[in-house]
Amino acid sequence: xxxxxxxxxxxxxxxxxxxxxxxxxxxxxxxxxxxxxxxxxxxxxxxxxxxxxxxxxxxxxxxxxxxxxxxxxxxxxxxxxxxxxxxxxxxxxxxxxxxxxxxxxxxxxxxxxxxxxxxxxxxxxxxxxxxxxxxxxxxxxxxxxxxxxxxxxxxxxxxxxxxxxxxxxxxxxxxxxxxxxxxxxxxxxxxxxxxxxxxxxxxxxxxxxxxxxxxxxxxxxxxxxx
Amino acid sequence: xxxxxxxxxxxxxxxxxxxxxxxxxxxxxxxxxxxxxxxxxxxxxxxxxxxxxxxxxxxxxxxxxxxxxxxxxxxxxxxxxxxxxxxxxxxxxxxxxxxxxxxxxxxxxxxxxxxxxxxxxxxxxxxxxxxxxxxxxxxxxxxxxxxxxxxxxxxxxxxxxxxxxxxxxxxxxxxxxxxxxxxxxxxxxxxxxxxxxxxxxxxxxxxxxxxxxxxxxxxxxxx
Amino acid sequence: xxxxxxxxxxxxxxxxxxxxxxxxxxxxxxxxxxxxxxxxxxxxxxxxxxxxxxxxxxxxxxxxxxxxxxxxxxxxxxxxxxxxxxxxxxxxxxxxxxxxxxxxxxxxxxxxxxxxxxxxxxxxxxxxxxxxxxxxxxxxxxxxxxxxxxxxxxxxxxxxxxxxxxxxxxxxxxxxxxxxxxxxxxxxxxxxxxxxxxxxxxxxxxxxxxxxxxxxxxxxxxxxxxxx
Numbered sequence: 047x048x049x050x051x052x053x054x055x056x057x058x059x060x061x062x063x064x065x066x067x068x069x070x071x072x073x074x075x076x077x078x079x080x081x082x083x084x085x086x087x088x089x090x091x092x093x094x095x096x097x098x099x100x101x102x103x104x105x106x107x108x109x110x111x112x113x114x115x116x117x118x119x120x121x122x123x124x125x126x127x128x129x130x131x132x133x134x135x136x137x138x139x140x141x142x143x144x145x146x147x148x149x150x151x152x153x154x155x156x157x158x159x160x161x162x163x164x165x166x167x168x169x170x171x172x173x174x175x176x177x178x179x180x181x182x183x184x185x186x187x188x189x190x191x192x193x194x195x196x197x198x199x200x201x202x203x204x205x206x207x208x209x210x211x212x213x214x215x216x217x218x219x220x221x222x223x224x225x226x227x228x229x230x231x232x233x234x235x236x237x238x239x240x241x242x243x244x245x246x247x248x249x250x251x252x253x254x255x256x257x258x259x260x261x262x263x264x265x266x267x268x269x270x271x272x
Numbered sequence: 273x274x275x276x277x278x279x280x281x282x283x284x285x286x287x288x289x290x291x292x293x294x295x296x297x298x299x300x301x302x303x304x305x306x307x308x309x310x311x312x313x314x315x316x317x318x319x320x321x322x323x324x325x326x327x328x329x330x331x332x333x334x335x336x337x338x339x340x341x342x343x344x345x346x347x348x349x350x351x352x353x354x355x356x357x358x359x360x361x362x363x364x365x366x367x368x369x370x371x372x373x374x375x376x377x378x379x380x381x382x383x384x385x386x387x388x389x390x391x392x393x394x395x396x397x398x399x400x401x402x403x404x405x406x407x408x409x410x411x412x413x414x415x416x417x418x419x420x421x422x423x424x425x426x427x428x429x430x431x432x433x434x435x436x437x438x439x440x441x442x443x444x445x446x447x448x449x450x451x452x453x454x455x456x457x458x459x460x461x462x463x464x465x466x467x468x469x470x471x472x473x474x475x476x477x478x479x480x481x482x483x484x485x486x487x488x489x490x491x492x493x494x495x
Numbered sequence: 496x497x498x499x500x501x502x503x504x505x506x507x508x509x510x511x512x513x514x515x516x517x518x519x520x521x522x523x524x525x526x527x528x529x530x531x532x533x534x535x536x537x538x539x540x541x542x543x544x545x546x547x548x549x550x551x552x553x554x555x556x557x558x559x560x561x562x563x564x565x566x567x568x569x570x571x572x573x574x575x576x577x578x579x580x581x582x583x584x585x586x587x588x589x590x591x592x593x594x595x596x597x598x599x600x601x602x603x604x605x606x607x608x609x610x611x612x613x614x615x616x617x618x619x620x621x622x623x624x625x626x627x628x629x630x631x632x633x634x635x636x637x638x639x640x641x642x643x644x645x646x647x648x649x650x651x652x653x654x655x656x657x658x659x660x661x662x663x664x665x666x667x668x669x670x671x672x673x674x675x676x677x678x679x680x681x682x683x684x685x686x687x688x689x690x691x692x693x694x695x696x697x698x699x700x701x702x703x704x705x706x707x708x709x710x711x712x713x714x715x716x717x718x719x720x721x722x723x
Contacts, residue, residue: 052704053646056282056505057584059704075709078662079702082655082693133709135354135505135583135645136283197354198279207308214304245308254305256278256285256350263717264301265352269481270488272722282505354583355506415506415583420528428528432579447535463531472528474501474508479524479581487715491722 047159047190051138055198058138060130060157064121071116072130072157080119081126087118118160130157132194136255139199140192141217147186150193150217154255159189184220193217197257205249212242213258219250273377273408275359281416284357285350286375290340296347296408298375300334304348313337337378349375351412355473358417363406368435370399371477377407391444397460398430398444411435415475423467430460431476439468496607498638500586504646507586509578509605513569520612521578521605523563529576534568566608578605580642582707587647588638589665594698595634598641598665601707607637632668641665645705652700660690661706667698 047070048063059078062070119128132138141148143162158164167182185191195216202208204222212226225245246252273296274289285304288296300314314336338347351357351374360366362380376382383389383402391397403409413434420426422440430444447459464470496519497512508527511519523537567576580586580601589596591610606612616632633639641647643664650656652670660674673693694700 052648053504055279057646057704059646059648077659078704078706079650079656079658082657084657131645131704131706133706133713135705135710197283197350198285200278200285200348202305208305209308209310210305211303254348256283256304257354258304258350258352259714259717261301261350261352262354262714263352265477266481266484266714266718269477270718270721271481271485281502415579416502416508418501418508418527418577425531426528427531427533429526432527474506474527474579475581475583476527476579483581484711484715484718485721487711488718488721489716491720 049140049190049192051140055137056135058131058136058194060138060192061127062130062157063127064119064125066121066123066125068125069118069120069160070128070157071118071160072128073132073155074117076130076132076156077117077119078129078131080128081121081124083122083124084126084128085120085122087120130192132156134194134196134259136195136197136257137199138192138194139253140190141185143185143188143191145186145188147184147220148191148217149220150183150185151215152181152183154193154195154216155183155185156194157192158185159191161189162187162191193253195253195255196259197255200254200256202252202254203250204246204252206247208246208252210244210246210252210254211258212244213260214254214256215244216253216255218246218252221250222246222248222252275408275410277357277359281356283350283354284412285348286357286359286410288347288349288375290338290345290347292340292342292344295337295339295378296375297335297337297378298347298349299351299373300336302349302351302374303336303338304350306338306347307340307345309341309343310345310347311339311341313339349410353412353414353477355413355415355475356417357410357412358471360409360411361407362403362409365402365404365438366409366435367438368401368403368409368411369433370401372411372413372434372473373401373403374412375408375410376403377409379407380405380409388442398433398462411471413471413473414477414480415473418472418474420470420472421468422464422470424465426464426470428462428464428470428472429476430462431478432472432474433462434471434473436464436470437468440464440466440470496638498588498640500588504585506583507579507642509586509640511567511576511578511605513567513574513576515569515572518566518568518608519576519605520564520566520608520610521576522603523565525578525580525604526565526567527577527579529567530569530574532570532572532574533576534570536566536568537563564612578640580604582642582644582710584643584645584703584705585647586640586642587701588640589633590638591633592636595632595668596639596665597668598631598633598639599663600629600631602641602643602664602703603631603633604640604642606633606639609637610635610639641701643701643703644707644710645703648702648704650700650702651698652694653697655693655695656700658692658694658700658702659706660692661708662702662704663692664701664703666694666700669698670694670696670700
């Protein structure tokens with residue numbers, strides 16, 4: 047498989063050239079264009095039973111009603127090209143996994159090769175404030191993984207406690223511990239306008255996005271007509 | 273404070289480094305991330321809570337004051353709208369459209385009740401804050417920042433106004449009989465006169481709101 | 496007219512310089528700013544350079560946008576008008592000199608008065624539902640400014656190619672196309688329809704790297720409900 051990411055950092059478009067019969071898993075709704083003979087499947091169980099886990103007790107709905115269905119694209123005997131983009135504007139980054147694991151905010155998953163195992167994790171403090179839980183995927187194995195962000199992506203090297211608004215988390219290394227909580231204890235969280243935050247600790251890398259759907263909704267809400 | 277704006281101009285975020293005990297006032301909802309020693313206090317700026325309303329919808333304008341307690345601290349700030357941010361060091365006066373204001377040093381006074389603060393025509397218009405004093409001001413745009421050096425006169429669709437220097441005077445009016453032909457029924461323009469810098473944003477929130485309105489779920493009639 | 500496009504690719508702004516008495520046509524609501532000597536008109540004749548198009552300009556309620564066009568004329572001297580679309584993204588200028596270009600309606604921004612904009616082109620008729628699938632045909636001589644949601648990606652086509660319909664910005668009239676529903680899949684795309692277009696032939700195709708409908712549904716679904 048060969049890939050290239052164009053129009054970074056804001057309208058990133060992932061172009062993938064698959065070898066004959068090669069496959070790629072892509073979040074549903076992300077196909078922009080593809081070779082005319084590409085095969086598409088929405089098979090809900092794949093290697094390692096990862097999709098059974100995804101559709102398990104938590105149900106099919108993630109943050110704000112997004113469903114996490116994945117389409118599997120298989121190239122024909124001639125190989126094939128597919129272009130992929132998420133619905134939100136922002137950057138795409140490539141993680142060349144080499145056997146380790148990374149934790150991804152579920153809505154940031156874009157695409158991966160079948161050899162990457164994806165398991166759902168839940169990050170605590172579920173929907174106290176209207177659906178803002180922290181749905182996480184643990185991606186492990188070896189192969190190519192692509193994640194997208196809403197906005198730009200900043201890579202931070204953490205070493206000690208650090209607080210992040212949950213809506214801005216893209217991914218982080220497993221070496222970090224995290225604890226989801228309301229911001230401070232002062233007044234109501236609604237008054238401060240800050241929602242849930244995640245306190246990270248330990249040493250490791252954290253990727254954040256510079257925009258957040260919740261904040262965009264808050265920006266829009268007072269301007270909406272009835 | 274030290275301000276570094278990253279991911280500009282598309283999804284700008286300000287990384288602000290504060291000295292120990294230094295403070296910054298930030299519009300509610302803009303905190304992205306911060307060191308664990310930042311303390312947060314919520315209050316209305318200058319006690320004018322009841323008077324602070326946004327241009328439309330009447331949402332109140334809450335500010336959070338962050339203090340770097342016991343050590344230097346870092347706070348990352350971004351607005352909800354996609355676009356750019358600007359940091360200026362103010363020593364004097366500056367006018368900012370209320371939706372564009374993001375943060376400032378506590379030494380900056382934000383006045384929402386000065387003479388020209390509100391210009392509305394039948395419910396639509398502009399709410400302009402007056403920032404004065406000496407210190408740092410951060411504002412953000414929906415879209416890119418387009419700076420215009422006005423020298424004489426210049427006309428702008430009001431939804432695109434971000435900020436301007438006090439050497440400019442302004443007058444808001446409707447564009448005559450074409451009101452119905454503009455998106456979301458606006459058709460309000462602002463004529464600037466004088467010599468000074470005008471900051472515009474290349475996207476208009478009201479158009480975007482109108483566009484996205486149709487994607488909202490429909491309220492069921494038996495509610 | 497002299498066209499300069501700034502702030503590409505994300506929040507592009509078109510700066511149109513007009514000579515005295517020169518005009519530019521633009522979709523209503525697109526004006527950002529202008530020098531004080533610009534006169535605005537909405538006459539049918541001004542809208543096309545051919546006349547009579549006002550009759551054909553039906554109020555299109557898809558996406559809540561009505562499609563009206565204004566003409567901006569510099570009076571008594573040169574002038575400048577700046578234009579921007581509703582959504583973040585890019586703007587490019589497509590010169591017309593012969594073959595027509597089909598443009599997705601919400602991608603039309605502005606054009607020279609000598610370009611005829613036909614809003615009654617029916618090629619994509621019947622394929623809509625939450626997605627703004629009306630197309631315009633631009634023909635004649637002059638310039639058309641189109642905008643995209645996301646980056647604009649030009650594809651020189653020479654053979655069959657499939658595109659998710661929400662990503663289409665514009666294409667040369669020389670291309671053939673067929674709209675299909677991707678019906679057999681369990682999970683339809685975020686566009687809600689799963690519509691794809693199979694293009695064929697030779698010509699240029701411009702796509703945008705984001706799908707407005709998918710974005711609208713993603714954000715819209717999180718907003719409070721509206722009255723029906």
